[in-house]
Amino acid sequence: MRPKPGIETIQPYQGGKPIEEVQRELGISDIIKLASNENPLSPSPLVMGAIQDAATQVNLYPDGNAYYLKQDLATHVGVPPENLILGNGSNEVLQLVGETYISPGDAVIYSAGAFIVYMLVAKVFGAKSIVTPMCGYTQDVAAMADAITDQTRVIFIANPNNPTGTIVAKTETEKLMARVPDDVLVVFDEAYYEYVDRPDYPQTLPYIHEGRNVIITRTFSKIYGLAGMRIGYGLAKSDIIETMDRVRQPFNCNLVAQAAARAALKDVEHVRRSQEINTIGKTYLYEALNEIGLAYVESEGNFILVHFDRAGDEISDALMRKGVIVRPVAGYGFPKSIRVTIGTPEENERFVKALKAVLADN
Secondary structure (H helix, E strand, C coil): CCCCCCHHHCCCCCCCCCHHHHHHHHCCCCCEECCCCCCCCCCCHHHHHHHHHHHCCCCCCCCCCCHHHHHHHHHHHCCCHHHEEEECCHHHHHHHHHHHHCCCCCEEEEECCCCCHHHHHHHHCCCEEEEECEECCEECHHHHHHHCCCCEEEEEEECCCCCCCCCCCHHHHHHHHHHCCCCCEEEEECCCHHHCCCCCCCCCHHHHHCCCCEEEEEECCCCCCCHHHCCEEEECCHHHHHHHHCCCCCCCCCHHHHHHHHHHHHCHHHHHHHHHHHHHHHHHHHHHHHHHCCCEECCCCCEEEEECCCCHHHHHHHHHCCCEECEEEHHHCEEEEEEEECCCHHHHHHHHHHHHHHHHHC
16 A cells, blocks of 8 residues: 655654664673763652652553643743643654644745754655755754745744754844744744753743744653653644644553653752753763864754764764764764763763774774
8 A cells, every 4th residue: 555645755763772772783781872862860759759659550541631740831831731732752742733734735944954853744744845054053044034935834943953952042033033924833842941051042932922823842851851751742822732732642641651740840959960960971071072183063952963084873883882872863964973962971981982992993
């Protein structure tokens, strides 16, 4: 049976290799994973307690509307609950954008070198992808504004961007929004929001308060350490949320994940510690990469894009054989680069040691 047009051209999404897969393939057991931008710390003790309590109820369906999690998120973010939608990770919220607002023949704008899911969403729903070039390693939102036509339906902006770690600053964001027509939806993908500490980082929530056609996506997968739970959320004005809820699958956020997310919001100290570990690790890795003489992109996330004079796939494979999993990013347009997640101090030191050995071997 033939799939609908465009599906056959899609390559399945490839995440960072799981530790178990590397163990099977290479027969080694001492492995660290720095490939998927996960929080290297264990989940909050509050989360672990909530998971244990919720596990006794998994014979029951979850609350399909996630009432209590929405109440907690509404207080945390500063919006009414009707401005929130929950997803099986923020990826599902991006998918819901496509299901709700993108039709065959529409145009979707996103940047080269941005999160690959934007391309997948456009293709799945038959839209034309308008891919604007980067300016250095940053998304060029002026080029995005120039690319808007009568067919434009959605603009995707990752802020910070994965895999470059760069941000679109407040001034550039304001200039873009001044040029976006009312019938175009702007999606700010803020999966790494909690890691950013730059004063020129734009706060996009006011656009929702102003009634603009904006969706903000955030996640519990990164700083909250719940990547395996698959839970994220979207913020938008109430009529957008109500429309997206019409296509959302029932019970899309499981019972344990909802309990874990509620507990994660309460543990402010765990978030602070995660930010601190990330800052310490970033500083250490910058110094080590400078010492080695490697170029990299300064990051506002919990990962660093590192450049080499040879294929990133080759570097990644060699590191994997030393028990260090990183992410090659040729699929993002960086064939001679890898993306490394910032880990614990011990993990960062092991990565640097393994990297020096790989470079010395060649």
